[in-house]
Amino acid sequence: MTTDLAMQGCCPTPFIPDATPPGLSDRWARALDDGRHHVDFLAPDVHCATCISTIEGALRAQSGVLTARVNLSTRRVAVDYDPTRVNVATLAGVIASTGYAVRPYDAAALRDVTSDAQSRHLLAAMAVAGFSAANIMLLSISVWSGAVDATRDLMHWVSALIAIPTVAFSGQVFFRSAWAGLRARRMNMDLPISVAVLLAVGYSLYETAHSAPHAWFDAAVSLLFFLLIGRYLDHRTRRLARSAAAELTALSATGARRMDGQGQAHWVPIDSIAPGDVIEVLPGERIPVDGVVTEGRSDIDRSLVTGESAPETASPGTLLHAGMNNLTGPLRLSVSATGDATLLADIARMVAAAENSQHRYVQLADRVARFYSPIVHLLALISALVWLWLTGGDGHRAVQIASAVLIITCPCALALAVPTVQAVASSVLFARGIMIKDGAALEKLAEVDHVVFDKTGTLTTGRAQLTDAPPRDDTAWPVALALAAKSRHPLAQSLLAVGGAMAKLDDIQEHAGLGLSAMSSRGLVRMGSAAYLGMTDAQGMSIWVDPADGRGPRVFRFVDTLRSDAAAVVAALRARGLHISLFSGDAPQAVAKVASDLGIVDARPRMTPADKAAALAELAAQGRKVLMVGDGLNDAPALAAAWVAMSPASASDVSRAAAPLVWVAQGLAPVALALRIAGRARMLMRGNLQLTAVYNALAVPIAALGMVTPLIAALAMSGSSILVSLNALRLKWEARA
Amino acid sequence: MTSLLMLMPIALFLGGLGLVAFLWALRSGQYDDLDGAAARILLDDEKSGERVDN
Numbered sequence: 179m180t181t182d183l184a185m186q187g188c189c190p191t192p193f194i195p196d197a198t199p200p201g202l203s204d205r206w207a208r209a210l211d212d213g214r215h216h217v218d219f220l221a222p223d224v225h226c227a228t229c230i231s232t233i234e235g236a237l238r239a240q241s242g243v244l245t246a247r248v249n250l251s252t253r254r255v256a257v258d259y260d261p262t263r264v265n266v267a268t269l270a271g272v273i274a275s276t277g278y279a280v281r282p283y284d285a286a287a288l289r290d291v292t293s294d295a296q297s298r299h300l301l302a303a304m305a306v307a308g309f310s311a312a313n314i315m316l317l318s319i320s321v322w323s324g325a326v327d328a329t330r331d332l333m334h335w336v337s338a339l340i341a342i343p344t345v346a347f348s349g350q351v352f353f354r355s356a357w358a359g360l361r362a363r364r365m366n367m368d369l370p371i372s373v374a375v376l377l378a379v380g381y382s383l384y385e386t387a388h389s390a391p392h393a394w395f396d397a398a399v400s401l402l403f404f405l406l407i408g409r410y411l412d413h414r415t416r417r418l419a420r421s422a423a424a425e426l427t428a429l430s431a432t433g434a435r436r437m438d439g440q441g442q443a444h445w446v447p448i449d450s451i452a453p454g455d456v457i458e459v460l461p462g463e464r465i466p467v468d469g470v471v472t473e474g475r476s477d478i479d480r481s482l483v484t485g486e487s488a489p490e491t492a493s494p495g496t497l498l499h500a501g502m503n504n505l506t507g508p509l510r511l512s513v514s515a516t517g518d519a520t521l522l523a524d525i526a527r528m529v530a531a532a533e534n535s536q537h538r539y540v541q542l543a544d545r546v547a548r549f550y551s552p553i554v555h556l557l558a559l560i561s562a563l564v565w566l567w568l569t570g571g572d573g574h575r576a577v578q579i580a581s582a583v584l585i586i587t588c589p590c591a592l593a594l595a596v597p598t599v600q601a602v603a604s605s606v607l608f609a610r611g612i613m614i615k616d617g618a619a620l621e622k623l624a625e626v627d628h629v630v631f632d633k634t635g636t637l638t639t640g641r642a643q644l645t646d647a648p649p650r651d652d653t654a655w656p657v658a659l660a661l662a663a664k665s666r667h668p669l670a671q672s673l674l675a676v677g678g679a680m681a682k683l684d685d686i687q688e689h690a691g692l693g694l695s696a697m698s699s700r701g702l703v704r705m706g707s708a709a710y711l712g713m714t715d716a717q718g719m720s721i722w723v724d725p726a727d728g729r730g731p732r733v734f735r736f737v738d739t740l741r742s743d744a745a746a747v748v749a750a751l752r753a754r755g756l757h758i759s760l761f762s763g764d765a766p767q768a769v770a771k772v773a774s775d776l777g778i779v780d781a782r783p784r785m786t787p788a789d790k791a792a793a794l795a796e797l798a799a800q801g802r803k804v805l806m807v808g809d810g811l812n813d814a815p816a817l818a819a820a821w822v823a824m825s826p827a828s829a830s831d832v833s834r835a836a837a838p839l840v841w842v843a844q845g846l847a848p849v850a851l852a853l854r855i856a857g858r859a860r861m862l863m864r865g866n867l868q869l870t871a872v873y874n875a876l877a878v879p880i881a882a883l884g885m886v887t888p889l890i891a892a893l894a895m896s897g898s899s900i901l902v903s904l905n906a907l908r909l910k911w912e913a914r915a
Numbered sequence: 916m917t918s919l920l921m922l923m924p925i926a927l928f929l930g931g932l933g934l935v936a937f938l939w940a941l942r943s944g945q946y947d948d949l950d951g952a953a954a955r956i957l958l959d960d961e962k963s964g965e966r967v968d969n
Contacts (some may be wrong), residue, residue, distance in 0.1 A: 227954040250951035294947060309934040313927060329916070336923060819928050 207266055211257065214244060218275060219255040219280045223827075224248060225842065229278070236276045240264060255280065265702055300410045303348040310344035314396040315892065321393075322889050334386040338379075338396040345379055348402050351409065360511055367547035369590060370554045374584040381581050397585050397891045404590035404899045411597040412617065432468040435459070437510065448516070455513045455709055459504045461666060461690075468520045471496045471512030471738035476507035476690045489668060491707075495836055505666050507690025525814055527789050529836055532818035541618050542863060543596040550592065558583040561882040565842040575884070582881040587874050591898035598906035603859040606913045611842040612852055613858065619838035621863070622822040623856030625803045629751055629849075630794070630816075632808035633762035633772055634828065637846070638738040641810075642672045646735035654732045656681035657725040661694040661705040669721050669736055681725075693722075701726040708733075714874060738768070740775060743845040748776045750850050757802070761790050763812050788814035807849055808837075824849055855913070862909055866902045874899045 206216040224230065230248045233255060237246035247256050257269055258379055267755040272516055273280040314337045321333050323659030349372070356368040361635070378398035386393050437456040451457065451467055459465055461476065477489040480502050489505060492498060498511065499521040515521075531854050562580035570577050587900050600617040614620060658682040662670035665688055683696035683703065693706010703726045708715035711722040711731045719736040748758055760781040762769045773781035782793070794816055797804050806820035817823040817836040825837035841848035877894055942948070 225958040230951060230954055231958045248951060249948040250954055251948045298941055298946070301946055302938055305937045305941070309930055313930055316926075317923075329919070332919070336927075551928060597960070 187198035187741050189497070207261070213260070215261045216256065216258050217269065219257070219270065221248070221253055221255050221273065221278050221280045223278050224250060224253055224255075225827075232276050233278060235791055236272050237269065240269070240272050240486070242535070243752070250360055250563075271755045295414055297410075300406065300413055302349065303351055304403065304406040304410055306344055307348040307399060310340050310348075311396065311399045311403040314340055314399055318396045318892070330391070331386065331389055334382070334393045334395070337393060338383060338386055341379055341382075341395040341399050344399055345375055345402065349375055351406070352402075356520075367551055367593070370551050370584065370587075371401070371405060371589055373555075374398075374581075377581050378585055381577060383905060392888050394581065394585060394888050394891065397888055397895065400892060400895055401585070404895065408590070408593035408597045411601045414601070425863055451513055451516050453513050453516060457511050457513060459509045459511060461504055461506055461508060463498055463504055465498050465502045465504055467500050467511075467513050468515035469513045471497060471498065472512050473510040474508050474690070475692070476509050477505040479503040479505055479668070505668070506688060525812075525899055528787060528791055528815035529818045532815055542621055542867070546592065546867060547589075550589065554584065554587045554589075557587070557878055557882070564882075565884070579884050580884065582884070582886040582891070583878060586877045586881040586886055586894060589839065590895055591870040591873055591902050592843075592867070594899055594902045596863050597857050597869055598844065599863045599866060599904050599909065602906045602909045603855055607839075607852065607855060608908055609913075610848065610851060612848050613840045613842075613850075614838060614841055615840075616838040619822050620856050622803070623805065623839075623853055624860035626756065626805040626822060626853065628757040628759070628797060628802040629805045629807065630759045630797075630820070631748075631762060631778075632813050632816075633764055633769060634738060635809040636730070636807055636813075637744050637760070637772060637776065638740055638845075640738065642669055643739045644672065644676060644734060645737045646731045646733070648734075650678070652732065653725045653727050654723045655679075657683070657698065657702060657703050658705055658721070659725045660735065661686060661696060661723075664688060665694055669719060673721065673734060698726060704731075738773065741845050743847050745776055747846040747850050751853075752777075754853070761785050761793060761808075761816070787812045787815045791819045794819050805849075805853070806837075807846075824852065844880055855909070857910060858912070862906060866905050867906065869902060870898065 207215040210216050221233065225232065230250060234246050237243050237255075237257060242256060242262060245256075245258040248254075249256065255273065259269065265504065270280055275712060279743050313394060317333045317337050321330050322557050323536065325333060352368040352371050352375070355366065356372040359366040359369060360618050362557050375398045378394040378401075382393040382395050382398070401860060432443050435458045436446045436451060437458055438445055442855045443458050456472060457467070457469065463476075466623060469496050471492050473494065475491065475493045478492045478496075478498060479489050492504075497514070498509075501522045560579045562576040563582050565579045566573065566576040576600040597617070600620055603620055604617075605613050634640055651870055658673060658884075659676075659678055660683045663676045663680065664686045665671075682699060683698050686694060686696040689696050689706070689710070692710040693703045693704060695702060697703075699728075704711055705722060705723045708720065708722050711724055713722055713731055715722070715733070719738070721734045721736075722731045723734065724731040752758055758778050758780070760776075761779045762772075762783055763785055766783040769781050769783035773779075782789075785793070790813065794804055794806065796799050798821065803821040806816050807825070808817055808823070808824040813825075816826060816835045822839070824839040827840055827842045839852060841852070873894070877886075880890075945952070
């Protein structure tokens with residue numbers, strides 16, 4: 179399945195990994211019994227077999243590592259190591275050196291531990307129920323084939339012996355949930371299930387003890403088996419959803435370099451940094467806290483935080499925020515806000531608030547379950563009472579009929595109706611490189627009527643491309659390439675990608691925030707911003723080069739290119755009748771250009787994270803169901819607040835966590851595909867629920883009339899469950915066609 | 916009837932063995948990473964168990 183994913187080229191992340199300092203706190207590690215330590219890392223970019231072998235190979239080659247295992251489903255790396263020979267920082271460095279962004283995390287804090295345990299318990303319960311159902315069914319076949327008297331009683335007793343422990347073990351999932359619901363004065367779907375199972379077993383025991391012809395052990399246990407399948411599928415779909423707010427804590431830096439009175443820098447944990455401290459941020463590092471620059475000049479990549487496409491110059495007096503990348507020169511900052519007070523923390527709070535409001539969406543299955551429960555109980559009660567009256571007080575017959583009604587209105591078809599479609603849809607999407615983390619997102623996608631795009635990194639590739647340059651034989655080219663090779667500035671990197679012969683230059687110096695200079699045979703050559711070369715240039719991304727040949731500086735212009743299929747996808751979405759908007763943190767000219775290229779009328783520039791979230795709230799108040807597509811840190815609150823959201827895999831960790839859908843491919847086509855599949859999935863879910871309704875409409879009268887035997891019940895339950903599953907599989911067959 | 920009394924426990928026992936095997940596989944963590952297991956088929960050089968003593 180992973181070979182279907184169109185990747186830019188396996189594996190290394192475009193982001194600069196955080197520098198891991200020596201003495202990084204080993205507080206992430208857990209001590210195991212025999213002196214070993216265990217640590218887990220987040221590695222969000224692993225997605226294929228090569229990633230596994232690269233990371234595990236690198237770790238195993240490291241002395242002191244005992245076991246190393248990559249978990250592809252949860253994107254974690256688990257390492258057991260000898261603390262006397264290696265520490266967490268070294269391990270992190272080893273993984274980072276293979277090109278994968280990685281950071282240690284606290285499994286217990288992110289509540290990952292319990293989710294896995296629950297998954298295992300469900301599987302175990304399912305296995306036991308399956309074993310019992312199969313065996314009891316076989317025993318029942320002999321009864322249905324005409325066993326009588328002692329043989330039949332033997333079969334029933336053996337069935338009882340198998341069924342009772344099974345119900346005690348596998349049924350706990352439902353009993354606990356039903357009991358919890360009752361205590362909260364609510365009737366959820368687990369209540370009729372629990373009542374049906376317990377009643378079936380109890381009633382069958384009574385009948386068996388009196389040598390009666392019918393026993394319902396197989397019905398009770400099959401019911402549990404089918405329901406647990408549905409539960410497990412549902413749980414699997416939800417397991418990948420992580421709290422984006424918790425993800426943000428992993429994104430924050432764990433420490434910083436603080437300057438003391440003597441001008442020496444010491445690594446201190448982030449908690450001990452207070453406003454007023456002076457910290458040092460080297461080139462290539464992410465800024466750990468909010469602060470004002472006191473010394474140094476550099477270029478800052480603000481794209482993750484504000485969405486601006488061009489790096490900005492920072493000089494003494496500039497306010498910088500935690501999360502931005504320092505590109506070219508070392509900086510000293512006077513800390514203005516730490517921890518909870520940083521912009522990053524603000525964003526985390528907005529995301530957490532948005533996530534909480536999402537819980538109010540009630541999924542289709544739950545909406546049906548709400549009135550299913552009372553209706554079923556009512557029907558059973560009515561049948562019992564009617565038969566009591568008809569037979570003049572025959573309690574036995576009344577209970578028999580009521581049990582039959584409860585069992586036959588088997589919620590197994592209902593419990594399977596939606597999870598099966600979700601499971602099939604998830605696998606179809608995954609085969610096309612779209613990962614869905616939450617079943618509710620699938621339903622919500624189908625209701626979308628408005629799509630909001632972010633600009634940088636979403637509609638555009640986020641990388642600058644050369645649009646305007648002097649002719650290739652111009653002397654500026656070799657000089658520019660030679661200077662670009664020594665610069666970390668992203669525009670220089672893009673220029674370098676063009677390739678070509680480099681001039682021989684001596685004494686290349688980078689002047690952070692300005693440009694580069696060097697000595698050539700002709701004299702001093704320079705490359706850099708317009709201001710550095712003494713030109714006035716209002717246009718966005720450009721590099722000026724003066725190769726000292728007397729003709730003055732020449733310009734190389736760059737633009738952030740649109741993704742190749744952006745125009746086609748936007749047009750297709752508009753053709754489906756969706757409204758399209760563009761929200762961006764970038765400058766008006768850049769936004770206007772992209773909007774006109776794509777024909778988007780509603781384009782808003784200079785939006786802060788709070789602005790985006792507020793605009794979405796406004797749209798929601800108008801009754802619009804919005805699909806938000808975004809990638810930067812500044813999109814995270816909007817992604818969490820939107821009706822449903824999608825994020826490209828190249829996005830920041832937080833956006834990937836905040837968006838229920840993540841896609842891997844380079845273009846925007848997955849957005850249109852996801853909408854189409856969601857629409858189809860919703861139709862199939864509705865179809866399944868209708869099938870269930872029809873089944874119940876037929877089954878209840880038959881049960882109420884007393885014509886249901888265990889054989890009929892077994893056939894009906896299995897038949898309806900299989901029918902519902904087959905219907906869900908249609909999605910896969912259609913997708914293949 | 917006697918044959919039934921012998922065969923049924925045998926059948927249940929064999930089925931029970933299967934169940935125990937499944938529960939063991941579950942407990943040893945083989946179901947924790949199904950995507951990873953699928954991807955590892957493509958790797959050569961997988962030794963059984965990752966215990967490496969460096």
